[in-house]
Amino acid sequence: MSATAPARLTLGPLLFHWSAAKRRDFYLRIADEAPIDTVYLGEVVCSKRESAFAPYFDEAVSRLQAAGKTVVHSTLALVTTPREVGTLRESAARGLLVEANDVACLDVLAGSPHVVGPYVNVINERTRDFLASQGAVRIVLPVELPETSIRAIAAGAGATAIEIHAFGRQPLSVAMRCYHARSHNLSKDHCQLVCGLDADGLTATSVAGEDVLTINGTQTLSFGYGVVLDEIGRLRESGVGHFRLSPHDLDMVRVATLYRDLLDRRTEPAAVAAELRGMLQGRPLINGFVRGHAGMTWN
């Protein structure tokens, strides 16, 4: 991706367990109204949720494609069962570009063009180059990387596009255990999909009363909403071509418009931050990781 290529805005996979109707409405509105180039669709967190959206998946794909958007099929971040491996194979056979979030998916995709997602550790140029040699056309970098690392990886990426997380709660870990179920004194096997009760995740507070983490089933996210704003121009120039917005229970069309305007220099980072803060109603913005500090901080 050369520095002169247009900056692409992407919508990452929905991380939360919304009802099928809510998801359908969300993606149809994205198709009709959001200035987004690429939409990632698919379940990343928990295979128990997968059936919920299945009846609407094809409809969402065709509406998004009809609106001129590229659709990428995202896959699970932690694969353990043979059934989940089978789902990976089905995803790879659908004909959409696939985002691999577990190395298992890289094996399944074996040489065909694909996207490497942020749950595969690509934190240096050696790993980038090996994955590119195996068919990675785009690599989404883990949220932990500071600007210096992102720029170093983007600088020599050649034909491999580089994408970063630019808005939304940051994925911090994936696990076999379901913490949402645990918080309700349920086991994972009998979870009743209680993760669906919290459209933007469940806040985990410290014993001293600080809001620290967000629980989303087997996934743990930041409490604050990660943003890349002041750095976005420099990252563009270093060769980062794709900027990911992670879906939240917010006006994501407005969020996308803000970022589109920022990338096109029609607005300033401070103005975007101010409007996002208004939308978040007291929940903080954070940018520690990209600034090379503790991730939960604002610098």
Added chain:
Amino acid sequence: MNAGALELVCPAGTPAALRAAVDAGADSVYCGFRDRTNARNYPGLNFDPDELVEGIAYAHDRGRKVLVAINTFPPAGDTGPWCLAVDRAAEAGADAVILADIGLLAYATRTHPSLRRHLSVQASAANAPSIRYYRDHFGVRRVVLPRVLSIEEVGALVADTGIETEVFAFGSVGPMSEGRCFLSSYLCGVSPTSEGACAPANHVSYVESDGRVLSKLGPVTLNAFAPGEPAAYPTPCKGRYVTHGRASYLFEEPVALNALAILPELRAAGVTALKIEGRQRSRAYVAQVVGAFRQALDALARGQSVEPHLSALRQEAEGGRETFGAYRKGWK
């Protein structure tokens, strides 16, 4: 080691611990260099290149093996120290290197094709296609399996991939997919992934407040204790958090993994090697735990029960309570 016997792989945080583990009956020890290249980069631990040469000589003289963990992920623009660590392990005569980063695996495969490569738990390979990926691209001979699998799942992976597996037998329970956990860097700015230190001591503090002791990592309180109550180390996944108005060990209770009682099941599942955790533990701890597992494995080889050897481990378990972790159904 007898054919079919489980290999006992033991921690060596220091040269003294290496000798203690070998003397107590380890078949193999694993250790790392004194820098960011290994996932236990803590002050006072690990080996310089000369110490590694001496440690390997000590082990090899007694017919044991040394595995060198170079299992963090090199940051962009600074992969040189990791490549150098692989070179040094090869020159020192290490029996294997334990790697996680795909780029570093590619380097080792190309530069030292005859150096045996094991896949670190930091690579989080928890399924057959992932294992095949590392086996086929990088000639990985053994996979250290993540602590998220049941015995049945472990057995299926062994049958499916035909690869050597090493599983955790004693130490802590890691609820998160390892190598992909950013909780510590989120709270304190130091990355276990690339700097090799989770919840480093210089970011940990203990504060008295309203008659309680608060343990903190960076600015965040991870637990609160009554004075005199034993305070577990404030690692993010071992902290107490409040959800629905109730404080709980949301991720993991303060328990220790102890798989000694299920060694016959692990052997039957086709496991090759057992890993004892604890490079940050004392030489005395290593000697005690390794000795107990040695006796249990010898009993198993003779067709005897392992149960009599459980009592020797009880005092070493973290927080005093033990678990089989994910090996038994119901943990999730």
